[in-house]
Amino acid sequence: MTTAAIAPRQWRKPPLIKRAWLRWALGLSAVVYLALAVGTIDVNWTRLWEGLPRGARFFAAFFPPNFTGRWHDISDGILESLYMTVASAAIGIAISIPVGLGAAKNVAPGVVYYFCRGILALSRSFQEIILAIFFVKLFGFGPFAGLVTLSFATIGFYGKLLAEDIEDTDPSPAEAVRATGAGWLQWINYGVQPQVMPRMIGLALYRFDINFRESAVVGIVGAGGIGATLDTAFNRYEFDSAAAILLIIIAIVMLVEYSSGYVRRWVQ
Numbered sequence: 001m002t003t004a005a006i007a008p009r010q011w012r013k014p015p016l017i018k019r020a021w022l023r024w025a026l027g028l029s030a031v032v033y034l035a036l037a038v039g040t041i042d043v044n045w046t047r048l049w050e051g052l053p054r055g056a057r058f059f060a061a062f063f064p065p066n067f068t069g070r071w072h073d074i075s076d077g078i079l080e081s082l083y084m085t086v087a088s089a090a091i092g093i094a095i096s097i098p099v100g101l102g103a104a105k106n107v108a109p110g111v112v113y114y115f116c117r118g119i120l121a122l123s124r125s126f127q128e129i130i131l132a133i134f135f136v137k138l139f140g141f142g143p144f145a146g147l148v149t150l151s152f153a154t155i156g157f158y159g160k161l162l163a164e165d166i167e168d169t170d171p172s173p174a175e176a177v178r179a180t181g182a183g184w185l186q187w188i189n190y191g192v193q194p195q196v197m198p199r200m201i202g203l204a205l206y207r208f209d210i211n212f213r214e215s216a217v218v219g220i221v222g223a224g225g226i227g228a229t230l231d232t233a234f235n236r237y238e239f240d241s242a243a244a245i246l247l248i249i250i251a252i253v254m255l256v257e258y259s260s261g262y263v264r265r266w267v268q
Contacts, residue, residue: 058239065247066240070233074245077229078252081215084146084225089208091147092154099155100162107166107192120163123156132218143224150211150218157210161203162196169195209256216249 017023067074102108102116126134128149135145174191182190219227226245233242 061237061239062243064240065243066238067244070229070238070241073229073232074226074241074248077219077226077245078248080143081212081219081225081227082252084143084150084215085208085212088147088150088154088211089204092151093158093204093207095151096155096157096159096162100159100166101188103159103163104166106169106171107188116159116163120156120160123152124160128153128214129217129221132221132223136222141222141224146215146218146223146225149223150214153214154207154211158203158207162200165196165199166192205256205259209253212256213249213253 015023017026099116099119102112103120105113108116131149131152132145135148139145139148169192173195174187177191178187215225216227216230219225219229220231222228226249230242230245233239233245
């Protein structure tokens with residue numbers, strides 16, 4: 001047999017579902033379900049078509065952005081959001097560290113584990129806007145309600161990821177530290193902390209980014225920050241000022257994003 005007669009074989013990744021008829025049936029079912037779901041949406045296509053010119057005029061009102069007309073209010077709102085963001089990130093992360101340690105099954109006893117997991121579940125059960133409405137009712141309008149909202153949300157986000165990272169650590173360094181007779185705090189500090197620190201720094205910066213964006217959302221319900229200024233601009237039909245606020249928010253988020261990438265590379 002010559003080598004030319006041997007057909008070359010090429011490896012192919014096996015499908016997730018081996019049976020072809022089952023793959024086709026699931027795909028067809030998904031298409032039918034999507035068509036039925038879209039069909040249940042009551043869309044007035046005539047009104048949508050007639051609203052396109054109004055939408056075009058609405059977006060045209062954003063240009064050119066007006067940075068000077070209400071710069072005092074915009075700068076105050078941005079600074080208030082930054083204060084809320086930094087303070088809530090610091091407070092939330094400071095509380096998240098012991099809660100995250102307690103929520104890691106490989107370092108915490110059972111009672112502490114389930115208690116801390118309950119705290120994380122409670123913190124993650126509600127969106128920031130729901131929490132903001134509750135805390136505004138509780139503490140009144142102003143940035144303090146926003147600070148408590150973002151801090152509470154940070155606990156659920158940061159604590160859960162910290163607990164999962166601790167559970168995924170390599171047990172060998174921790175066991176080596178414990179074999180030397182180290183105490184629990186020394187075991188955590190020298191056996192666990194070096195493995196999770198680079199990711200935790202990156203997540204802290206990511207949470208800072210999230211808190212700043214959420215400060216623009218919670219401000220709409222009266223929790224302070226740039227969101228309140230943005231809502232006022234829309235209510236007054238000052239769309240050029242609203243465009244300036246949105247551009248500033250985008251610029252700050254992009255700055256934090258690039259900075260966090262640089263810091264993660266520097267730490268690693």
